[in-house]
Amino acid sequence: MSGRVADAVVLSDEEQVFLEAQVRRHKAARSLSDRCRMILLCAQGLQSKEVANRLGVHEHTVGKWRRRFVKDRIEGLTDEHRPGRPRTVSDDQVADVIERTLHTTPRDATHWSIRTMAAESGLSHTTIRRIWTAFGLQPHRSETFKLSTDPLFVDKVQDIVGLYMSPPNRAIVLCVDEKSQIQALDREQPVLPMAPGVAERRTHTYIRYGTTSLFAALDIATGAVIGKCYKRHRTTEFLDFLKKVDAAVPKGPDVHLVMDNYATHKAPSIKAWLARRPHWHVHFTPTSASWINQVERWFAELTRKQLQRGVHRSTTELEADIAAFIKAHNENPKPYKWVKSADEILAAVKRFCQRTEQTLCAEL
The missing domain is CATH 1.10.10 (Arc Repressor Mutant, subunit A)
Known part of the structure; x- marks a missing residue:
């Protein structure tokens, strides 16, 4: 056959x-x-x-x-279409999980976890994870915010951002602020150094050997920093720091200072000292808007690189390390690039306010 x-x-x-x-x-x-x-x-x-x-x-x-x-x-x-396994979770069940996640809380906690929601809804924890991932829900996360109530918020934002993005010709723009109460800390037991496969380890308890305050001025054009540590942060110390800045900057060009609304910055002696220098101009940031002062970005870098894991047994050691950090930074300074225009910032604040208002109205 x-x-x-x-x-x-x-x-x-x-x-x-x-x-x-x-x-x-x-x-x-x-x-x-x-x-x-x-x-x-x-x-x-x-x-x-x-x-x-x-x-x-x-x-x-x-x-x-x-x-x-x-x-x-x-x-x-080519491969033929395969329908796959039939769905075991209905649209109503998905909607119920989303509704519970957004508008309810468990009896014994402030927010849902994957396993508590799975136990409540009768679905598996992997199904809850897929639903939350698909709809961008993260109940374990929480963020903070604070809106400025400054009546001159718009004017101040436009003024300061204008300095950043289009500074005056032949002028120096300095962002000034103080980082107060920097603690000289040591651990109660010796720090165990890093080893292959083992991270650096330290005790969560510490011994405090005093505090210091750092006044700093960041030149937005070069990224260089003028800084000095003081035991306290009163008007006297701030005036002394301004004199240090005056001695460090070139004579002749206008000097623009970006500062917050701390009472020390507005003391009569400070106003009198600035009045005798008409080429110095002060630009105050809006209240509750420290993010607009670029020196805060440098403070964050100082904290991350030097202070957060530093070990200091006296304020003298702490101030020496801060001075060494400033010196090393100024050997190869790099300015921070401001990219958001004032209009973009104000538009973002407006959108946030509108979303917040809509959320509050929906809850009411």
Whole structure:
């Protein structure tokens, strides 16, 4: 008895070129390139068994793709759509999880966790994770905010951002502020150094050896910093720091100071000292808007690199390390690039206020 006659494979020029191109492509799917090799060999007149022996596959696999190609040509070499496993979670269940997450809390906690929501809803914790991920819900996270209530908020933002993005010609713009109550801390037990596979370890308890306050002025054009530590941060110390800044900056150009509304900055003696220097101009930041003062960004860098993990057994050691950090920074200073215009900042604040108002109205 004769066996089943295999379907003859005859290729057009376009099909020949496409199949050979898929075989040569490095990024083609392995399954597709293997099927193309089968069809090319079948087109040479080889039987399915011979093709299977050459490629190391089963004879029935070659026969399957031979028949698919003869019937549907190139389209027959692609995988058919597979519906997959039927859904076990309905839209109503998903909506119920989202509703509970947004508008309720568990009896024994302030926010839902994946497993408490799973126990409450009767779904698996992996299903809850997928739902929260799909809708961007993160109940474990919480952020803080504070809106400025300064009646001159818009004017001050436009003024200071204008200084950053378009400073006056031949003028010096300095961002001034103080970082008060910097603590000289040591751990109660020795710090265990880092080792391969082991992070640095330290006790959570500490011994405090006093505090110091740092006054700093950041030149936005160069990134250089003028800084000095004081035991206290009163008007007397601030006036002494302004005199240090006056001695450090070149004589002649106008000096623009960006400062916050701390009472020390507005003391009568400070006003009198500035009044005797008409080329000095003060720009006060809006209340509750320290983010607009660029020196705060430098303070964050100082904290991260020097203070956060530093060990100091006296304020003298602490002040020496701060002075060394300033000196090293000024050897290769880099200015911070301000990219947000005043209009963009105000528009973002407006959108946030509108969203907050809508949320409060919805809850009421």
